[in-house]
Amino acid sequence: MSGTRWLDGDEQRTWRAFLSASTLLFSQLEREMQRDSGLSHPYYEILVRLSEAEGRALRMSELARNSMSSRSRLSHAVARLEEAGLVRRESCPSDRRGSVAVLTEKGFATLDSAAPMHVEGVRSHLFDQLTREQQHELRTACEAIAEHLSGLDETKSDSNADPRSPEPSH
Amino acid sequence: MSGTRWLDGDEQRTWRAFLSASTLLFSQLEREMQRDSGLSHPYYEILVRLSEAEGRALRMSELARNSMSSRSRLSHAVARLEEAGLVRRESCPSDRRGSVAVLTEKGFATLDSAAPMHVEGVRSHLFDQLTREQQHELRTACEAIAEHLSGLDETKSDSNADPRSPEPSH
DNA sequence: CAAAGTACATTGAGGGTTCAACTATTCCTA
DNA sequence: TAGGAATAGTTGAACCCTCAATGTACTTTG
Numbered sequence: 251m252s253g254t255r256w257l258d259g260d261e262q263r264t265w266r267a268f269l270s271a272s273t274l275l276f277s278q279l280e281r282e283m284q285r286d287s288g289l290s291h292p293y294y295e296i297l298v299r300l301s302e303a304e305g306r307a308l309r310m311s312e313l314a315r316n317s318m319s320s321r322s323r324l325s326h327a328v329a330r331l332e333e334a335g336l337v338r339r340e341s342c343p344s345d346r347r348g349s350v351a352v353l354t355e356k357g358f359a360t361l362d363s364a365a366p367m368h369v370e371g372v373r374s375h376l377f378d379q380l381t382r383e384q385q386h387e388l389r390t391a392c393e394a395i396a397e398h399l400s401g402l403d404e405t406k407s408d409s410n411a412d413p414r415s416p417e418p419s420h
Numbered sequence: 421m422s423g424t425r426w427l428d429g430d431e432q433r434t435w436r437a438f439l440s441a442s443t444l445l446f447s448q449l450e451r452e453m454q455r456d457s458g459l460s461h462p463y464y465e466i467l468v469r470l471s472e473a474e475g476r477a478l479r480m481s482e483l484a485r486n487s488m489s490s491r492s493r494l495s496h497a498v499a500r501l502e503e504a505g506l507v508r509r510e511s512c513p514s515d516r517r518g519s520v521a522v523l524t525e526k527g528f529a530t531l532d533s534a535a536p537m538h539v540e541g542v543r544s545h546l547f548d549q550l551t552r553e554q555q556h557e558l559r560t561a562c563e564a565i566a567e568h569l570s571g572l573d574e575t576k577s578d579s580n581a582d583p584r585s586p587e588p589s590h
Numbered sequence: 591c592a593a594a595g596t597a598c599a600t601t602g603a604g605g606g607t608t609c610a611a612c613t614a615t616t617c618c619t620a
Numbered sequence: 621t622a623g624g625a626a627t628a629g630t631t632g633a634a635c636c637c638t639c640a641a642t643g644t645a646c647t648t649t650g
Contacts, residue, residue: 271562392441399444
């Protein structure tokens with residue numbers, strides 16, 4: 251015991267700065283998004299990924315990966331978006347257990363009208379606060395972190411099922 | 421109209437890297453915290469701030485500021501923490517509308533046992549992925565962002581009340 | 591080819607967060 | 621010093637996310 255390598259002063263300050271910056275930035279963007287378009291930021295992200303996809307459609311699991319969402323979360327989210335008429339679900343022709351989420355016209359229009367204000371938020375709260383060089387350094391650091399974390403679940407392919415409950419079903 | 425300055429390729433990549441890194445890091449730490457201590461990360465933060473305060477006690481609103489939480493959120497959170505016996509609420513002697521959150525012995529013990537694993541997570545998922553220099557650059561960038569955002573609500577002192585509903589109460 | 595294993599997607603319960611009231615107290619000012 | 625404005629904190633409803641369980645279909649293998 252006592253093996254814990256605690257954070258020194260510098261590290262503590264770095265960690266808290268990252269925590270504050272992320273928390274404040276996301277909650278600010280979330281508030282603006284909500285106010286301007288009635289969408290939550292995660293839902294906006296889903297629409298963005300769909301709009302960028304071939305035919306504005308994606309398999310649920312691929313959409314989940316792209317938007318860094320669990321399957322379950324995406325399922326709930328798409329259900330809501332479908333109620334709102336922004337997305338439609340179709341069954342997948344090549345795999346009968348799958349479904350495909352499709353961006354509707356209304357969904358595209360909503361996204362189209364939400365995007366400028368969102369971009370303005372990202373620009374003013376993020377990019378306008380950093381020099382060109384800082385932007386690049388931030389990106390490098392974030393890419394390193396994200397790459398490390400993406401590699402963590404390589405083994406457990408389904409982030410949903412918990413492999414620690416191996417009891418038989420009967 | 422058409423005045424939107426869209427993100428160029430570099431900016432887009434930066435923004436998405438930041439988004440991924442934050443999302444993945446927080447959800448990873450959240451999962452670990454939950455698994456190891458049954459605490460959510462925001463609740464852990466509350467305990468940390470209390471443990472650092474004079475007498476392990478803080479006024480609710482100050483605690484809210486320190487933990488970057490809304491008053492409402494903190495109120496709910498402290499109610500939960502109180503049920504769990506980790507925090508106790510006392511009425512404030514100098515201001516009868518106020519209350520003071522106090523970390524209990526059990527709360528301190530819980531924090532004490534949760535901290536090493538949490539620090540380990542932060543170290544392995546964040547600091548171990550970055551050079552010393554990258555850490556410093558990340559901090560500088562995050563401090564700039566956080567400072568900008570902290571300045572935004574200077575005018576509306578209560579982040580709860582919405583100043584856009586000025587109707588009289590009778 | 592049948593059985594076992596794996597992958598896709600959904601569901602419901604439980605907990606966390608936000609927003610908009612609401613109560614109670616204190617501050618400010620005429 | 622009375623009355624309005626501002627401040628501290630709480631509450632309930634609505635929404636979102638996580639976790640574990642379930643149903644269904646594909647895939648591997650003996």
